[in-house]
Amino acid sequence: MVSFLLSIVVLIIGYLVYGVFLEKVLGIDRNKKTPAYELRDDVDYTPLPTWKVFMIQFLNIAGLGPIFGAIAGAMFGPAAFLWIVLGSIFAGATHDYFSGMLSVRHKGLSISEVVGIYLGPKVKHLMRAFTIILLIFVGTVFLVGPAKIIDGLSSESMGVPFWVLLILVYYFLSTLLPIDKLIGKLYPIFGLAMLIMALGLFVVLMTGDFTIPEVTWGNLRNMTSNPTETPIFPVLFVTIACGAISGFHATQSPLMARCMRNESNGRVIFSGTMITEGIVALIWAAAAMVCFGDVGALNSTMAANNNNAAWAANEITLSMLGQVGGVLAVLGIIAAPITSGDTAFRSCRLILADVFQLDQKKYIKRFYISLPLFVIAFALTQVDFGIIWRYFAWSNQTLATVVLWTITAYLIFEKKNYVVSLVPAIFMTMVCSTYILIAPEGFSIENTYAYWGGAVITILVMGLFGWYVTKGRLQMA
Template identity: 70%
Template sequence: MITFILSICILILAYFTYGKFVEKMFGIQKERETPAVKLRDDVDYIPLSPWRIFLIQFLNIAGLGPIFGAIAGAMFGPVAFLWIVLGSIFAGAVHDFLSGMLSLRHDGLSISEVIGIYLGTNIKHVMRIFTVVLLIFVGTVFLMGPAKIIDGMTGNAWGVWIWVSIILIYYVLSTLMPVDKIISKLYPIFGVAMLLMAVGLLVALLFGNYHIPELTPGNLVNMTVNPDETPIFPILFVTIACGAISGFHATQSPLMARCMKNETLGRKVFYGTMITEGIVALIWAAAAMSFFDSVNGLNLAMVANNNNAAWVANEISLNMLGRLGGVLALLGIVAAPITSGDTAFRSARLILGDISKLSQLKIINRLYLSIPIFVVAFVLTQIDFSIIWRYFAWSNQTLATVVLWTCTAFLIHKDKPYLVSGIPAIFMTMVCSTYILIAPEGFNLDNHIAYTGGFIITIIITYLFKIYMKKKQLS
């Protein structure tokens, strides 16, 4: 329990200390006109109240990540607490703040365009394709997943495809309609529900008969069923993504960068929501470790239920929160992925809009860009692409790595303390390169070979980045 409480306190303290340092380092310009004011079109660029922006951003970046990812990460044991805390403070929140503020400074540009500004045209073209494909995959999975869950909850009364159609209609509307018509109305409700669920679990953990394992030198080990097949490094650092660092966040931040009235909101909206998500992930990880009496109990339960984190989340909610938990679980397990799916499609439209320079003021132009996206997504629902989806976790962290290198390039360009993002960039480069070498969906190499290969790749990428920055500074 001490480790758990201390972890939450450290995250909160970090917002007021390290978050303040990062904000000061970036250099907030209070009087600078934001895109919401300068480019207001009442579609994507529209000023929203700070509390709405916070809740929308929180739900945008959260979804099911801090729930399912934290549950899966809890299978490794208390070491998960360490990654959530350190990852959120020094990697995730830095990533979210700097990428969000860079979008804000560049008229709300999508992350692929921001990457191009600081890492060059070639990288920009690659990341345009990479991010659009990633977002379509996210939207498609969050189209089928909730439809199957709702169909099961309703006793297969209507059938999966009826629910797919209903969710798809919502996705189309939320992608096309002005941000203040649907998203700003529904997201705060779901965001509050998700936070209430987390607070309820926190109260149950603190005052219930639950034993949360402590992080000690003795249990700083891999507690999964097959430690050799799932080594802590790099598997844990990819398993817990949204609760520590996630590239998906960088695709979502431009949505709110186009709605902020003042740069002073940056720390609350970007750094603050990541810290909040880290706290939510801590709560779910602690609940998963303690609900089944031990980490071993969690592992056995997950194995018995085909590693179904949704089942674990539902069991925890119903048993620890009662009837209210059932309602909140429905919102969390069904609404959360839907609210990630709709903004994934909306972000894809915005990226295509930035690429084509096509004005989004007229709905016909939004249709031109959105129809192909939804056609591709619908086609993908007809295909079993579960193998392809296994690459999402790696792709998500790879995007986060590229964004961190982008932030580092910006800090070097501005002669600011670039190690703030440079160290996390190097670390995540090692994580991603080692993961693709060691994972079954990757090259499935021996652990020692994968570690050596990951280290070499990291050295090469770091060296190439250094050479690129020298050339850019000389030009």
């Protein structure tokens, strides 16, 4: 219990202290006109109140990740707490704040275009394709996930395909309509459900007869059923993405960069939402560790139910909050992924519009861009959900890594403190390269060789980056 509460306190202190430090590293300009005013079109570029921008950003990034990822991460034991805290403060908040503010500084451009500015046109073209594929994966994951949850809760089951189509219709509308017409009006309601869900679980954890594992040296071991197949490094750092660091966040930040009224709002909107998501992930991880007895029981229960995190989330809410509280909490579970899926498709539309320089004021142009995305996403719903989720997890963290290197290049070129992003960039490069070598959906290399391979790839990436920025600085001189 002490470690859990201390983790929440450290996250809050991290936002108040390290968040201010990051803001000073960037150097904000309160008098500079933001894209919301400079390029206002009342479709994507429109100034919104800070509280509403915060809520939209939070719901954009807080999809199934801090719930499903936290439950799966809890299977490793209290090591999950450490990664959520340290990852959120030193990696996630850094990633989210700078990626959001760089978009603000570049007229609300999509992350692939921002990457191209600082890492070159070749990387930009690669990131365009990579980001679009990731966002379609996200939209598909957040289409199938909530559809399965709703179907499981339905007394008269309509079947998953029915709910998929219904959610798809909502996604289509939210992608086409101006941001303040549907998303801006529904998100505060969904946000309230998310807050009630998190607060309810927290209160039960504090008042119930539960023993949350402490972060001790003895407990910082791999508690999964098969530690050899799921080593803490790198699997834990990919399993818990949202709630620690997630590349998906960088795809969502440009949406809010186009709605921010002032640069001074960036810390609360980008860093603040990341830290809030970290707290949500902590609560779910703690709940998962105690709901079924202990971490060992969590592992065996998950194994018996095909590692179905949606089932586990439903069981946790119903058993810990009862029927009434469970309904509110499940509403949060459903709202979270839906409010990430809709903006995933919206972000994808904006990226394509940036790439082809298409004006988005007319509905018909937004329709032409969006329709193929939904056709592809619907086709992907026929693929096994577990396969989609695994590839989404790795590609998501890979995108976060590229964004961290982009931020580092920007800070170097601007002669600012680049260590804040360089350290997490190196760490995440090692995580992603090792994971793809070791994972069954990757190369399935034996652990020791995968670690050495990950180290070699990381050193090569560092060398290539050093060569690139040196060349860039010489050209700028």
